[in-house]
Amino acid sequence: MEVETAQEDLKPAPGQLASSPFINKIVAPGDIVLDLAQLSIPTLRLGGGLRQDQDLVIATKAGRLKYIKPNKIWVEGSQKRYIPSLEDVVIGFVVDRRSESFTVDIGGPVHGSLSIFLFEGATRRNIPNLQAGSVLYMRVVKAHRDMTPELSCVDATGKASGFGHLKNGYVFQCSTGLARALLSRPTCPVLEALGKSLSFEIAVGLNGRVWVNAASVSTIILVSNAIMNAEFLSAAQQQLMVQKLLQRVQES
Amino acid sequence: MVHDRPDGRNPNQLRPLVCARGLLHRADGSARWSQDNTIVIAAVYGPKAISGRRENPARAVLEVIWKPKMGMAGPSEREAEFILKRTLEYIVLTAMHPNTAISVIIQVVSDDGGALSCAMNAACSALVDAGIPLKGLIAVTCAVDKDGVIYLDPINKEEKEFHGHACLVFPGKPMSSFAPAGLALDSEPIERGIVTSVTKGILSAEDYLNCLERSRAASVKIAEFARSSLEKAQRGVELVVAS
Numbered sequence: 001m002e003v004e005t006a007q008e009d010l011k012p013a014p015g016q017l018a019s020s021p022f023i024n025k026i027v028a029p030g031d032i033v034l035d036l037a038q039l040s041i042p043t044l045r046l047g048g049g050l051r052q053d054q055d056l057v058i059a060t061k062a063g064r065l066k067y068i069k070p071n072k073i074w075v076e077g078s079q080k081r082y083i084p085s086l087e088d089v090v091i092g093f094v095v096d097r098r099s100e101s102f103t104v105d106i107g108g109p110v111h112g113s114l115s116i117f118l119f120e121g122a123t124r125r126n127i128p129n130l131q132a133g134s135v136l137y138m139r140v141v142k143a144h145r146d147m148t149p150e151l152s153c154v155d156a157t158g159k160a161s162g163f164g165h166l167k168n169g170y171v172f173q174c175s176t177g178l179a180r181a182l183l184s185r186p187t188c189p190v191l192e193a194l195g196k197s198l199s200f201e202i203a204v205g206l207n208g209r210v211w212v213n214a215a216s217v218s219t220i221i222l223v224s225n226a227i228m229n230a231e232f233l234s235a236a237q238q239q240l241m242v243q244k245l246l247q248r249v250q251e252s
Numbered sequence: 253m254v255h256d257r258p259d260g261r262n263p264n265q266l267r268p269l270v271c272a273r274g275l276l277h278r279a280d281g282s283a284r285w286s287q288d289n290t291i292v293i294a295a296v297y298g299p300k301a302i303s304g305r306r307e308n309p310a311r312a313v314l315e316v317i318w319k320p321k322m323g324m325a326g327p328s329e330r331e332a333e334f335i336l337k338r339t340l341e342y343i344v345l346t347a348m349h350p351n352t353a354i355s356v357i358i359q360v361v362s363d364d365g366g367a368l369s370c371a372m373n374a375a376c377s378a379l380v381d382a383g384i385p386l387k388g389l390i391a392v393t394c395a396v397d398k399d400g401v402i403y404l405d406p407i408n409k410e411e412k413e414f415h416g417h418a419c420l421v422f423p424g425k426p427m428s429s430f431a432p433a434g435l436a437l438d439s440e441p442i443e444r445g446i447v448t449s450v451t452k453g454i455l456s457a458e459d460y461l462n463c464l465e466r467s468r469a470a471s472v473k474i475a476e477f478a479r480s481s482l483e484k485a486q487r488g489v490e491l492v493v494a495s
Contacts, residue, residue, distance in 0.1 A: 022427075026482075026483045026486045026487070027427070028380070028389060028424075028427070028479055028482050028483075029343075029380060029385070029386035029387070029388055029389060030386065030387060030388025030389055030423075030424060030426040031426050031427045031428060032426055032427070032428035033428075035428075049385075051345070051385075058426070060345060060348075060385035060386055060387070061380075061383050061385060061386070062380045062383075062482050062486055063486060064486065077383060077486065078383075079280070079281075079382065079383030080280045080281070080382070080383075081280040081298070081299070081300075081382065081383065083299075083349075109298070109299040109300055109301055109349060109351075109352040110301050110351070110352075111301075145348060145349060145350055146309075146350055146351075232488055
């Protein structure tokens, strides 16, 4: 699942996105990645990490410049702090319950708000019973820098689709880059290797949080450690690491 | 008359640079910048919630805390915090995160001259590591002037004997393969500008301009080093994402 946020539309003149020499290269803040005067695309969608300064598109974050034909371009980097953006799936903890909404901590600068009606089958009489500390799997329905982010436990059609209260299990933090890798297709090597020998449930939030649940505590610990260790390893190294962990558990 | 430097460098030579990123587990971004024996760690927390009268509904509030190696923070630390805050406010796009605070904490690990410029380089790297949106990067050098000769990147001993001392912050040159007419102020390209200039002691106008030119040339090397360190760190982070 490719993560991108459309922020602006604009109309420049001749050229093609793929011709920019920075595509798929690492950019630093301040780098001028595109000159709109030389592009031939009618509308261009700028994703995260880019801003427009008159005729120039400039990077604001460090990361790799990615694009999707014909007109979406963004900078992909990894951070620890999450900045809420539309349509992201996130894991949050309930902090407080107000009359019409829950206050949820999603790891961003401010807490998000989750309306009590945005659950499957929710009515005024049937309010979900969530205490402070409950773990929720939600999607972001409103995210703007000037407003409190709003969340929902239903998809666009009103069905739960996996969103909602996550019972039991264990939640840990990781970076946003690792979270994206865990959610991408093809399946991340560490998850594939773990899935071959163990059975467990996992939910990944793009805000850098992962929820793991399994029948036994030792499986949960093993899966969590494997994922946390996988951050800076290549595919082959991840598989090796998982093998070693499994061996160690079987021996003891 | 050119004096021999205590550590054998020539007047235009910088000390070896080392930059490590992401070393602190709890901070959102961190960097350790060393120029030989001057080592500074910068930690960035944010954007995070802020309340009370400090909050600004239009932009993020930047706060800097400077922790000296020994003793309590005093007026000279407050001055360094103020200079750093003004410099970083130039590069951070604070309008992108209104009603939040971004904290930068500087810890001096060891100081053998040039701590302020080392701290500014470290703070810039830490901000990049934290993913805070930036307008560009900065490169900072300092120089002392003795009898009309400019010595770059002075050590403690040289700083004590200075007549004039200047710490200069230049905007990093942005990479671009186009030759844009944009990004210039009054038809002068952005990399010819200056962000901050902190001077102490006595400098004649000619010596100051001399300092500026030498420091600008040195800052290009620092900017290149910072960039290659940034790219290396990014590649390390990406091993998982690429697979």
